[in-house]
Amino acid sequence: MNKELFEYVIRIADDSLILGQRLSEWCGHGPILEEDIALTNIALDLIGQATNLFEYASQIEGGDRNADQLAFLRFDREYRNLLLVEQPNGDFGDTLMRQFLFDAFRKPFFERLIACTDLQISGIAEKSLKETKYHLKHSSEWVIRLGDGTEESHNRIQNSLDSLWRYTDELFFENQVDAVLLDDFNFPKLSEIKEDWLKNVELVLDEATLAVPDNNWQFKGGREGLHSEHLGKILAEMQFMQRAYPNMEW
Template sequence: MSDTLKDATLEYAVRLGDDANVLGHRISEWVSHGPFLEEDIAYANVALDYIGRARMFYGYASELASDGRTEDDFAYMRDDRQYQNLLLMEMPRGDFAYSQVRQLLIDVYYNLLLPQLAESRDDTLAAIAAKAIKESRYHLRRSRDWVLRLGDGTEESHRRTQAALDSLWGYTHEMFEMDETERLLADSGIAVDTTRLRDEWHRQVSSILTEATLSVPEDGWAVRGGRIGYHTENLGHLLTEMQFVHRSYPGCQW
């Protein structure tokens, strides 16, 4: 692998790790706050899936960097402008409908992305993706069921679910945009060309939303910037909480 491809692969692994890490933390905020015990357990399991995925991506990034940085350095010792996660991942927890809608939008995306990433020419990225596919299939079954129940439930649950969908839709466009780094890797058979996932994602999401008696939002607005370190204020608050212990005790290892 050339130095250019190696550096690009390192950045790509960090991005994927950031997505999983930030979303995993967001999901973990529901533990002990779920509507009932089974949901507390389910949320904990889903959060752990994403944190485990983040560790694998960060671990691979540390191998590629070969400069002494560990997965902890990527997770805990970077500020918000150094994170490259998609903005959708850092949105606040919101109410139950908000979190389930966000999860559905992301779960459909990962169920399209991961099977293609599992075919990557990079053996490590392919192995991580192959491991995550089964988890993501379970995640999608769960979020789909909840969106159907909430959207086609009571008048209040329908209203909240539609409101969540309308407020989150503009953050989904970023999932299907690629910069030079990802384009280079996609052309080299390492990364996934996410621009080609958009139509199928929209078809699947629209089908679920229609079944849930929800209206598919118009593409009237879009927010982007996560991949280049431009984030909402929500990420700074999240990192302050997530990184507090590690930064309070430098060098601490679990």
């Protein structure tokens, strides 16, 4: 098995899975019915992406574990998602800012990933890109409205931005996995994506009258399995059923 390729796919899958799980916490709690449905729609898109990616990861691994086992039976240190996506929902503004910073990365990432030489990954990227374009539109519109809204909404979402900004450098984290795969598979160079990301983020933040934080302190570790305290709690809730009743189906 190609260990690096497995890890590469797991990264993308874990980002989608954990953010999807987080967003699904809004189900029944959205500020209005329309947003309750919007957030859970996005959650479902993300879980769908994760399903496709875990199925492919299972193939790469040689079928030892199926997609469900990969999602539900790994330990926290084996998860490769970004710290950003495991951060708590907070208020509606926190959730939308987290979503915006992530979507703004995901769109150029999938756009470039389509050109990779692995047909499965390219196909998943093409399908996911359509969903991601809408996610980005939705989260951008909200960041603009909350930022350029009332004094209270402006201050609160500026706080969300200041707090979440510390998790954004990790979006572009690369290690030996990328070094081994990049040329062979024509995977995206994350340093190039960073330019696109920053340009789009600054454009939206400018329209939202929000200031890019000048604090450069950044967290990292998610891509190497070193997570914040929040992932354990997510997994406890997400994995409870499979661990309490192994192999259960419904």
